[in-house]
Amino acid sequence: QVQLLESGGGLVQAGTSLTLSCAASGRTFSDHAMGWFRQAPGKERSFVGTISGIGGTTFYGGSVKGRFTITRDNSMNRLYLQMDDLKPEDTAVYYCAARRVSTIGVRAELYEYWGRGTQVTVSS
Numbered sequence: 001q002v003q004l005l006e007s008g009g010g011l012v013q014a015g016t017s018l019t020l021s022c023a024a025s026g027r028t029f030s031d032h033a034m035g036w037f038r039q040a041p042g043k044e045r046s047f048v049g050t051i052s053g054i055g056g057t058t059f060y061g062g063s064v065k066g067r068f069t070i071t072r073d074n075s076m077n078r079l080y081l082q083m084d085d086l087k088p089e090d091t092a093v094y095y096c097a098a099r100r101v102s103t104i105g106v107r108a109e110l111y112e113y114w115g116r117g118t119q120v121t122v123s124s
Contacts, residue, residue, distance in 0.1 A: 002026045002098045002113040009094065009118030014087055022079040022096030022115060029077040030054055033099040035111055036070060036081045038092035038120075045108055048081070048094070053102025061106075063089075086122045093117040 008020040022034070036048040049060040051070045058070050069082040079096055097111035105111065 002032060004096050004098060004113055004115035006094060006096050006115045006118040009120045011121045011123065012086055014122055014124050016086055017082070017084045018086060018120060019083065020081040020094055020096075020118060020120070022081075024077045024079065024098065029072075030074040031100075031102055032113075033102050033104050034070075034072060034079045035097045035099070035105065036068075036079075037095045037097060037108055037111075038090075039095070039117075040089075040092040043092075045095070047106050047108070050104040050106060051079070052104050057104055059104055059106065083120070086120075088122050088124045091120060091122050093119050 003025045005023045030053045033052050035050040037045050039045040047061045049070045051058045055072050067085045071080045095117045096115045098113040100112050
């Protein structure tokens with residue numbers, strides 16, 4: 001089992017930056033590829049980005065590519081999502097998720113463990 005807890009959400013203005021954090025516990029963190037997903041009101045959960053177990057490979061969804069950066073600190077069992085140039089359409093609940101394997105994935109069904117989410121609201 002892997003337990004995940006997101007933090008760092010809040011209300012920010014468009015054009016600013018915010019960093020989300022996800023604390024993991026339960027198993028060897030580097031064994032797991034990690035992902036960030038988000039769900040806006042009235043919409044389905046969507047892919048934000050993913051990072052491999054040792055952090056050497058990342059992949060991002062088209063709407064955030066170039067603005068968001070995923071990193072991880074395996075010594076601290078932490079995953080991060082740096083979000084720059086935020087837009088009102090980035091408003092959503094953001095979830096971190098873990099795979100049982102170390103290779104990246106873009107589909108939510110590939111992730112076995114999920115946090116409860118943290119709200120990000122971007123005002124115009």
